[in-house]
Amino acid sequence: MATRRTVPGIKDYDGPAGGWGALKATATAVREQMDTLKAPLTLLRTNQPDGFDCPGCAWPDKEHRSTFQFCENGAKAVTWEATNKRVTPEFFATHPVSALLRRSDYELEDLGRLTHPMVYDRASDTYQPIEWDAAFARIGEILRGLQPDQVEFYTSGRASNEAAYLWQLYAREYGTNNFPDCSNMCHEATSVGLPRSIGMGKGSVSLEDFDVTELIISIGHNPGTNHPRMMGTLHEASRRKVPIMVLNPLRERALERFADPQSMVEMATYGSTRIASTYLQVKAGGDAAAIKGVMKALLELEDSVGQVLDHAFIAEHTQGFEALKADLLVTQWPDIEHASGLLQDDMQKVAAAYAKSNATIVTYGMGVTQHNEGTANVRLICDLLMLRGNLGKPGAGICPLRGHSNVQGNRTVGITEKPSASFLAKLEQVFGFKPPAGHGHDAVQTMQAMIAGSAKALLCLGGNFAVALPDPAQCFPAMGRLDLAVHVGTKLNRNHLLVSKETFLFPCLGRTELDVQNGLAQAITVEDSMSMVHASAGKLAPASAFLLSEPAIVAGMASATLPDSQVAWKALAADYDKIRDLIEQTIPGFDNYNARIRVPGGFRMPLPATERKWLTPSGKAEFFVFPGLHEDMVVEGADVLRLITLRSHDQYNTTIYALDDRYRGVFGRRDVLFMSQADLDSRGLAHGDLVDIETVTEGRRMRYEKITAIEYKIAPGSVGAYYPEANSLVPLDYIDKDSGTPSYKSVPVRVMRSEFS
Known part of the structure; x- marks a missing residue:
């Protein structure tokens, strides 16, 4: 057998998952981001009853019998948020947006925590500091001049139940059910x-x-x-x-x-x-x-x-x-x-x-x-x-x-573009306004409205919206055509740099940080993948004295936008128990909410199917007939492969912690295409060759050029490339028509030797 050529950054990794490799990676993350004395105590509070919920994944907490309740990637998520690095007004003053856009996604987030509310100044091409009240007032002024359905309210899955509930209340009193959220792109x-x-x-x-x-x-x-x-x-x-x-x-x-x-x-x-x-x-x-x-x-x-x-x-x-x-x-x-x-x-x-x-x-x-x-x-x-x-x-x-x-919890507390009639009736009963009944936009529909020019404003409660979506050639320019963009986050990302006519960047408290309102420490709540709702309370000093909590930011915008609102926005932001009281009044399953989240481990939401109660129209569980065998568009051609977009091991969604993918043997780079040996051979390619990829769908030409093909144990007929870089090959309308979910996992493509070889 011929010796495989040496490719820079590609080498076999023989170790198991976890083990000493995970401990070494955790130590590296701590060393690069945090004080070595502060980090251990912070990590030991992760997923503990008196600590904070890890922002890294939604797997539930087991009984607290072990020394620590975090994993390698959880440690990366925690240290990434609790980093010592800061992005200050002084930094923005000397770094124009156009220059920052030339940096990689990894470099942008590695700059550190945002410290001040900022507004984009087009004349200088920089973000400049602004007072919170002035920013809220201007946002309210713009929104009152728009039609409600011209405004999109995006939600990241990291938002707490309390922030998400206020977010949906704000949007519905304003008059829209446009709720694109990260769940639209995954589950x-x-x-x-x-x-x-x-x-x-x-x-x-x-x-x-x-x-x-x-x-x-x-x-x-x-x-x-x-x-x-x-x-x-x-x-x-x-x-x-x-x-x-x-x-x-x-x-x-x-x-x-x-x-x-x-x-x-x-x-x-x-x-x-x-x-x-x-x-x-x-x-x-x-x-x-x-x-x-x-x-x-x-x-x-x-x-x-x-x-x-x-x-x-x-x-x-x-x-x-x-x-x-x-x-x-x-x-x-x-x-x-x-x-x-x-x-x-x-x-x-x-x-x-x-x-x-x-x-x-x-x-x-x-x-x-x-x-x-x-x-x-x-x-x-x-x-x-x-x-x-x-x-x-x-x-x-x-x-x-x-x-x-907390992507599941956000849905539970009302983040949906298709609200039920019973939920809307409860909102009207408790708050006294009539919420809109029509279906709003999901994530893809929101971007399509932005491209068409019918959406005028995008408000983002966290996330990296345009980068997470497919087809950046259409999505990125659409951000610049908006009248208003508002971004709430902890760190800088590319979405914040795709500036609109008026763009605001708001720094918020992270999951690890102490949240004090009116002199009292607050706890938020989250729901994991198995429907357990529990409290989370950070202990670290905030990264800046100018940070606000997500509930406070939402309340500030809502108060400025809705001057006649009967909702006690500022009182709710000052005491999260009051938000939970309202959740209990309007959403089934939250009985005795405040009492139950004070019990370690929290409580489980009702799940009728676990009791063999089927809340379907027939009252039965419904078998489904899948027509045919193909779960994706059929494209003829012996040379057609199916592209899977992948996360690396040093990555969480669009957040890239480092440029390694240890378990797959990729180090210091992301420009690789995983291919089987059979698919390489059939195209006359070898491990390490430069290739171009072209999407095989109707419409415009979509290409990813000068990517290195590497031999990997992947099913023949399938290839893999990193997300979000490979989003350039996924058409925006290539979706599951039932749910609107983009089809990132089986894009028909052709792979050929690069024109630049």
Whole structure:
């Protein structure tokens, strides 16, 4: 076999996920961002009952038996926020926006914490300081001159329940349901699909279910990077000999081997634990076919040995089974194999393990949702679980893996462009104004309105809106055509530099910082992926005396915009208990809110499906027939590949902590394209060649040029490139029509030797 050429920044990484590599990376993050004396105490408060909720992921807290409750990427998130670095008015005075735009996303956020409210001055091309009250007054003046539906209210998943509730109240009293949020770009397919199948838009499992499950099926996610605290749970399950069957296009180290940094034995012996008992590399866009294949194999097992399906559950709790069965019977194995990239025998092995298990959990991430048929994919997973009654019993259920630490909570407290009539009626009853009833814009619709010129203002409660969306060639210029942009955040990002006619940049308190209002320390609340609501209270001194809390910023803008409002905005911002009282009055499930969040661990929101109560129109869990086998637009051509956009290990959404992707063997760079050896060979390419990528869709030409192809263990027919850089290949309208979720995970592309080689 020929020796693989040496490529700068590319080298094999042989260690397991976690272990000493994770401890070294944590130490590096601490050294580069924080005081070495302050950092340990801060990290030890992470995810503790009297501390703050980690901003890094939405995995729930386990019982507090271990020394620490943070992981490597959680430590990066905490130190990134609690950094000693500062971005002051003096910095902005000497750094024009046009110059800052030439810096990388990593360089921008690494500058440090924002310290003062700022306004963009076009004459000098710089941000300049402004007093809070003056900024609020000007924003209110502009908004009163616009029509409500010309204004978009974006929400990041890091906002607390309290801030998000005030945000939706502000927008609805103003007169709009335009609520683009980060969920629109990741798990909106879950929020739309699950209610249709099981009557609620959230997962059904608890952390305790993982303690008694007999099988875990993992589809389309990389927990070591995107929800790393899950690795402790998978580690424990594997050591109990629970089979973990993985369907994923890439071989991800965390799903192969993991060394728990809290295991003295593994750390002392440089040992690790195998995670996946079976690893099937389904090709990009092949999830639906694979799931249908497993279900078809299950029906065949039922025919041959009997007593495989849970007929009692199906009869009592579901409808639509016969239609599903008929569709699976006429779906042919050769077609399933071609669409999934798996062999019939592979899917039969999964079905056999599933038939043997009395309690199965299916976990999934954005590899399932970010497709043209993402909502249908979610419903297919429900079908699979219902065939054996794996909903509403211990150790079983569906587990969507959210990213942001409160993206689920934001939805619970009203951040939705499609509010229910009952919720709007409650708002009217409690607050005395009539909120708008029509559906508003989601994230893609918001950007389309900005491009068309019908949206005039964008208010962002955190996030990196234009960078997170596909198609920067359209999105970035659209920001500049707005009359008004308002950005609330802790650190500088590219979205803040895509300045509009008038642009305000507001620094807010971070999750790690002490929030004192009227002399009293406040706690916020968040909801994790398993519907646990709990308190979070930072302890660090704020990065600047000029910071305001998110509730205070929202209240300040609302008071200035709505001078006749009957809402006591300033009183609410001064006492978060009062915000929670209003949440309790208007949203079911928050009974005794203030009392219950003062109990360590908090409380769980009602989940009817866990009690086998189905809040669907029929009162039953609904089987779904997926038409055909393709979850994405079919594009003919033997040379067409499917592009998956990926996060690196040193990354959280659009936040890039460093330029390494340790587990994939990439160091100091992000301009790489992961390809299988078979796909390299068929194109006459070699590991390390420069290539160009071109999107194969109708419309304008979309290209990513001069990217280095590297050989990787990825399913043939699939290629991977880093997000957000590869967003330049994703059309804005390439979405799941049911949920509006962009299809980042299966873009049809062609790869060719670079014109610049």
